[in-house]
Amino acid sequence: MDLNIELKKYKNIIEDELKSIFIEKDLPQKKVIESMEYSLLSGGKRLRPILLIKSCELVGGDIKKAIRFAIAMEMIHTYSLIHDDLPAMDDDDYRRGKLTNHKVFEESIAILAGDSLLNFAYEIMIDEVIKNNYSKNYIDAMERILKSSGYKGMIGGQVVDILSENKKVDEETLYFIHKNKTAELIEASLVAGAIIGGATKEEIQLLNDYGRCIGISFQIRDDILDIIGDSELLGKDIGSDMKRDKTTYVSIHGMDKAIDDLNGYKEKSTNIMKKFNSKESNFFIDLAQYLTKRVN
Known part of the structure; x- marks a missing residue:
């Protein structure tokens, strides 16, 4: 399996679906629709929706039954990025190489x-x-996504992240931030797709654990790239965490340990996916490897 080809294939499926959702545009509130489309269709890895439909496929489900949940997940992720970039939060001017939403449409919009x-x-x-x-599988999948995106999940991580700026935080607090702000939606994507696909409790737990591992490693890699990354490849300025005096995995543990732990999470996630007796698990094993070496 060529991971890049596979990612492109499923990304195209997601992109086509996203482009078709805004049917009515000539409305009095069209400015907000333009703003929504600007960020939603600005590219990106589409990692979360891809994980959702791939986990559904992994457990023997039909990806067509998961595609709408996948685009819903991408909408939630995109909303979080728009708000993250606002002056009251991270105050970023660029996202994916483009001006951030509030720079184009103003803060209110x-x-x-x-x-x-x-x-x-x-x-x-x-x-x-x-x-x-009213399938229980769909209700359970929706419940997991909603809880993971709320104050007990992603928003909770964002709150602690904001409150930790200009402070020295301990390892436990940093893990809480990374687990909730970044890993939670990745876990929810995998679990929701698996639930829709009819997964067993054991399969759901394995995918939850895998999501936790790649979610934490994703954030560790982000912290590393904020120091050694290429701003053109990242599509945003590097060194932003240092400028805001934010505690990161690197600032607590140092670069060498951050790289070692990143590889450790890769090994953990690989071992988890080897427990699936399916060739589809190779995608997730290759993905774990890719995420530890990504440049954007």
Whole structure:
């Protein structure tokens, strides 16, 4: 299996679906629709929606049954990025090589675009629940996504991250931030897709653990790239964490240990996926390797 070909294939599936969701545009509120589309269609890895449909496929499910949940997940992720970039939060000017949403549409519209994407994601998932006769699998998948994106998950991690700026935080607090702010939606993507695909409890737990490992490693790699990355490849300025005096994995443990631990998480995630008796698990093993070496 060529991972790049596989990622491109599933990314194209996601992109095509995302381009088709805004049917009515000539409305009085069209400015917010333009703002939503600006960020939603600005590229990116589409990692979370790909994980959602691939985990569904891994356990023997039909990816067509998971595709709408996958785009809902991408909407939630995109809303979080729009809000992350706001002056009140990370105050970033660029995202994926483009001006951030509030730089193009002003803060008020950017805030409302993020709110709208979150609400639209809920609408899409509810529609799928109804269309599938209130299937328990769809309800459980939606519940996992909603909890993971709320104050007990991603938002909780963001709150502690903000409150930790200009402070020395301990290893436990940093893990809480990384686990909730970054890893939680990755875990939820894998688990939700697996639930829709009819996974067993054991399979769900394995995918949850795998998601935790690649989610934490994703953030460690981000912290490393903020120091040694290429701003052109990253699509944003490097050194932003240092400028805001944020505690990172590298600032606590040093670069050498950060790299060692990154590789450790790669090994853990690989070993987890080897427990699946399926050739589809090779995608996830290759992905873990890719994420530890990514340059953007």
